[in-house]
Structures are given as structure tokens and as C-alpha cells.
Amino acid sequence: MNFLNEVAGRFPDAISLAAGRPWDGFHDPADLPRYLSIFQDHLTASGMPPNQVRTLLMQYGRTNGVLGELIARLLANDEGILVPQDAIAVTSGCQEAMVIALRGLCARPSDVVLAAEPCYVGLTGAARLLGIDVVPVPEGPGGLDPETVAATARAVRAEGRNPKALYVVPNFSNPSGVSLPVAARRALLDVAETEDLIVLEDDPYGLFGLDDRPRVSLKALDRRARVIYLGSFAKSCFPGARVGFLVADQPVVDHDGRRTLLAGELSAVKSMLTVNTSPVGQAVIGGLLVESGCSLRAANREKTAFYRRNLRTLLAALDTCFRAGRGQGIRWSVPSGGFFVVLEVPVQADEKLLELSAEQYGVLWTPMRFFYADGGTHAMRLSCSAIEPGRIDEGVGRIARLLADHS
Structure with a gap:
């Protein structure tokens, strides 16, 4: 890069x-104060006192961010993904979401990540930075083959390593442009269950098909908490805000029997990286979401x-x-x-x-x-x-x- x-x-x-990157012609600096104002009005209308609005925008904030409710509505409206807002962590771009997910899932030297190849360099670079091996799974003309994923996971396990996750861009992948058929998406989730894999679903391009045919996300099909969804506002809004998110609704039970969601546990990783995502960046994206009725397909x-x-x-x-x-x-x-x-x-x-x-x-x-x-x-x-x-x-x-x- x-x-x-x-x-x-x-x-x-x-x-x-x-x-x-997105085309510059869509972006106007005059939008920034307008989105900020819309978000402040949204907070005020929700009953937040002025001093709390000031603190939310100007101080350190909640590690997993303040846009959980709006993003949950967005996911329900646009993707049919139904998750609680506590399952959402707002990140400093989707790149940070990748780093957090990789660090949270791969704790031992033997833990590896499978990834569709050719693979986005942000994922392989993040894994390299963390010292995590990436095992390529070659794409075919129709995208990633679930049987090849299963065979690769078994081969890795036979070598004494532990395949923890699979990274895939199911819609118009970067760089290949390939999309996964719905049948392959369902089969991939079955393989994830059988091989005990977490699927890292990255979907920055799903809005931009050549037609309006809906393309169901892996997370919308996920019934067994096998998918961590990685989201980005870079292509759908603008990259300069540096706001992304992850959805991790997997249940976690600690040694004392306390139940939480994986997103909450991953906040410990994020807190050591960036403390919290810029509240100003979140407010700008929040204003855009409020203005669009929490539908980026419409916006x-x-x-x-x-x-x-x-x-x-x-x-x-x-x-x-x-x-x-x-x-x-x-x-x-x-x-x-x-x-x-x-x-x-x-x-x-x-x-x-x-x-x-x-x-x-x-x-x-x-x-x-x-x-x-x-x-x-x-x-x-x-x-x-x-x-x-x-x-x-x-x-x-x-x-x-x-x-x-x-x-």
C-alpha cells in the first residue's frame, strides 16, 4: 500500500x-457540521441533558462506542441482522475491528486464521503484525468452496495447529470481485460449525451490486453464533471519519459462571489499542445515520x-x-x-x-x-x-x- x-x-x-477508495465527488466538508448538529439534536431529543452531550462529544468515552443503538437499527433495516446493541463495538475503522477480532480469537502460538485467497492486504497485514499465521484457502471461479475450507482446516489441525477463524468477503471481494452464492454461504456456515471456526465476515461493498437483488449476509443466516460481522462506513459514508464496527454476539461464560457477549470481552483489547473511537467521528456518522433513517441503502x-x-x-x-x-x-x-x-x-x-x-x-x-x-x-x-x-x-x-x- x-x-x-x-x-x-x-x-x-x-x-x-x-x-x-470512494470517489471524492460525493464528499463535501460542509456536511461535517451539519451531521454533528443532527446528532446533537438526536441526543437532546432522546432526553440527554446539555452537560452530558458536551461530555459525550468532548471527553474520553465508552470503549465500545456510543452508536450501538443506531448501528443495530441499521443492520436490521438493511441486512436483516437482528442483534442487541451490546453485541456491537464501534472501532477506529474496520482495520481496527480486524485487529481486535484476530487478537481476541488467537491467543496461542498454534492458533491460525484461514483466509480466502487472494486476500485483502489489511487482513494479512494485521495478522502479520500480531504474529498470527494466515493459511490461504484458494478461491475458485464461484468464490470460496466450503469443502476446500473444511479440507484445509483438517489439514492444519493434522499439523498440530489450531484453525480458529476464517476470513471472507462474501460480496464483490477485494481484490477478486467474486461473490458467494447463497447455497455456498449456507454450506460455509455448516462447515464452520463442524470444524469449530468463527467466520470473520467483511462486507464493505455489499451495497454496490449491479442490480437491486438482495444478497443475504452470512450474519443474517447465522443461527449458531458462528459469525463475527466486520462493518465499515468508509465506502458507504466516507473514510475520513475512521469509523467501523464489529458485531460479536457470541455468548461468553467466565470461570465464575458470569455470562457476557464476546463484544464486551473484546473491549479489553480495544481499550489497549485506542482507548475509545473518536466521539467526534462517531457523532458525524451518527448524524448521517439519523438523517438516513438508519438505512444506508437509501442514503x-x-x-x-x-x-x-x-x-x-x-x-x-x-x-x-x-x-x-x-x-x-x-x-x-x-x-x-x-x-x-x-x-x-x-x-x-x-x-x-x-x-x-x-x-x-x-x-x-x-x-x-x-x-x-x-x-x-x-x-x-x-x-x-x-x-x-x-x-x-x-x-x-x-x-x-x-x-x-x-x-
């Missing part, structure tokens, strides 16, 4: 099909339309530029939503080629090998989220010229 930022900084005029209609148009434009540009190259080492994925398309190419798509691409062809992309333990050397991740639609065709055309000159 640092390498990509460094290359983008050196070539600011290059067309970027690398950045997976994101304009964004969803924009990202749909961009993804269709990207797929059409690939078809125009590379139709003749099919069968000659060039092919690409066709996701049903999200931000990302994988382009397989007949050359090494490494850092050296990316620098050449930026300097001589004026276009950026992401080497897929960043998302593999060992592999992805002949593929590029193309992102269509942070770019105006009119520049996508030109960006793909530049990649086509790069490949024509260096294949």
Missing part, C-alpha cells in the same frame, strides 16, 4: 485504476448508481480493447458488483511494470501478487471507484498499449 501511494505521488497526472442510491455505471464502463472498455486478446493470455473477471476487476495478462505484472506503466503510459493499477502468499504474478487489479467515468476508457486504452508494447 505504501508502494502504491509512493508511485501515485510521483505521477499525480496518471490515470488511476489502482485506488479502491447511497446516488453512489450505487455511480459505481454501477463505472463498473459497466470498465467492463465495456475491457471488451473493446482486449476482445481480440482472449485466448492469448488475456482475460478478465466479470463481477456482479463492487469496485474491482481482475485482468490476467501474459506478462509479469509486477512493481517494475507498474512503474513503467505510470512513467511512460500514464496509468496506474495494482499488482495482484500483493494479495497472494505466492501467486498472482500475471494479473492486475483494476478499480473503478475513485475515477470519473470519462477517464476509464482512456485508462484501459493505455493499459492495452502497455501490454501490446511489452508482451
Whole structure:
């Protein structure tokens, strides 16, 4: 990620099909005081005295945050996930939620995490920071195969290690763009029960399908408390607030028979990382949630339309530029939503080629090998989220010229 930022900084005029962030055109600094005001009015209307409103916004706060009630309503409205607010911990971005979940679940050196591969670098990087091994489970054309997950868990256990969790992005995965069919989601939960795994479900892109067909979350299907849901407001609201959350409603019983929820126990980890998530950041997101009636599906209609148009434009540009190259080492994925398309190419798509691409062809992309333990050397991740639609065709055309000159 640092390498990509460094290359983008050196070539600011290059067309970027690398950045997976939201489009800047949706964000206006004038929204910040408006959301803050809406949230303060919400607190006042709920009966909170002015001195308590001041303390909530300006002081250290509750470790697991103050948005539990609003997020619980959001999850019920948009995802059909029904959990108590005490099962929710508000985090400093979804990245912190990953670190907290990994640290809370993996307590022994033999504990490992399984992860769909290719895998988001934030998860593998967090695990590396914590000294936790990540065991890749290769994705197929239809996403993660539950039988492969089971076989991998058993193989890891036979080696004397303990598979504790499975990380998966079920909707329009980063980087592959793959989505899990509903039947596979149900089967994956059965495997989690049989193999005693906790599923870490990360769903930052679920709002942005190419159609309005509902895509049921693993957590909504979870009847045996096998799923920890990792949520983010970065794509659906804006990244600068740095607010994410986790849902951990698993019951925990201590040595004295005291019953709590896992989210409460994980607060001990969070308290040592960031003490509490910024109350100001939470208030801004809280105002947005109040304004939207706790439905990000409703609040994101304009964004969803924009990202749909961009993804269709990207797929059409690939078809125009590379139709003749099919069968000659060039092919690409066709996701049903999200931000990302994988382009397989007949050359090494490494850092050296990316620098050449930026300097001589004026276009950026992401080497897929960043998302593999060992592999992805002949593929590029193309992102269509942070770019105006009119520049996508030109960006793909530049990649086509790069490949024509260096294949």
C-alpha cells in the first residue's frame, strides 16, 4: 500500500485504476457540521441533558462506542441482522475491528486464521503484525468452496495447529470481485460449525451490486453464533471519519459462571489499542445515520448508481480493447458488483511494470501478487471507484498499449 501511494505521488497526472477508495465527488466538508448538529439534536431529543452531550462529544468515552443503538437499527433495516446493541463495538475503522477480532480469537502460538485467497492486504497485514499465521484457502471461479475450507482446516489441525477463524468477503471481494452464492454461504456456515471456526465476515461493498437483488449476509443466516460481522462506513459514508464496527454476539461464560457477549470481552483489547473511537467521528456518522433513517441503502442510491455505471464502463472498455486478446493470455473477471476487476495478462505484472506503466503510459493499477502468499504474478487489479467515468476508457486504452508494447 505504501508502494502504491509512493508511485501515485510521483505521477499525480496518471490515470488511476489502482485506488479502491470512494470517489471524492460525493464528499463535501460542509456536511461535517451539519451531521454533528443532527446528532446533537438526536441526543437532546432522546432526553440527554446539555452537560452530558458536551461530555459525550468532548471527553474520553465508552470503549465500545456510543452508536450501538443506531448501528443495530441499521443492520436490521438493511441486512436483516437482528442483534442487541451490546453485541456491537464501534472501532477506529474496520482495520481496527480486524485487529481486535484476530487478537481476541488467537491467543496461542498454534492458533491460525484461514483466509480466502487472494486476500485483502489489511487482513494479512494485521495478522502479520500480531504474529498470527494466515493459511490461504484458494478461491475458485464461484468464490470460496466450503469443502476446500473444511479440507484445509483438517489439514492444519493434522499439523498440530489450531484453525480458529476464517476470513471472507462474501460480496464483490477485494481484490477478486467474486461473490458467494447463497447455497455456498449456507454450506460455509455448516462447515464452520463442524470444524469449530468463527467466520470473520467483511462486507464493505455489499451495497454496490449491479442490480437491486438482495444478497443475504452470512450474519443474517447465522443461527449458531458462528459469525463475527466486520462493518465499515468508509465506502458507504466516507473514510475520513475512521469509523467501523464489529458485531460479536457470541455468548461468553467466565470461570465464575458470569455470562457476557464476546463484544464486551473484546473491549479489553480495544481499550489497549485506542482507548475509545473518536466521539467526534462517531457523532458525524451518527448524524448521517439519523438523517438516513438508519438505512444506508437509501442514503447511497446516488453512489450505487455511480459505481454501477463505472463498473459497466470498465467492463465495456475491457471488451473493446482486449476482445481480440482472449485466448492469448488475456482475460478478465466479470463481477456482479463492487469496485474491482481482475485482468490476467501474459506478462509479469509486477512493481517494475507498474512503474513503467505510470512513467511512460500514464496509468496506474495494482499488482495482484500483493494479495497472494505466492501467486498472482500475471494479473492486475483494476478499480473503478475513485475515477470519473470519462477517464476509464482512456485508462484501459493505455493499459492495452502497455501490454501490446511489452508482451
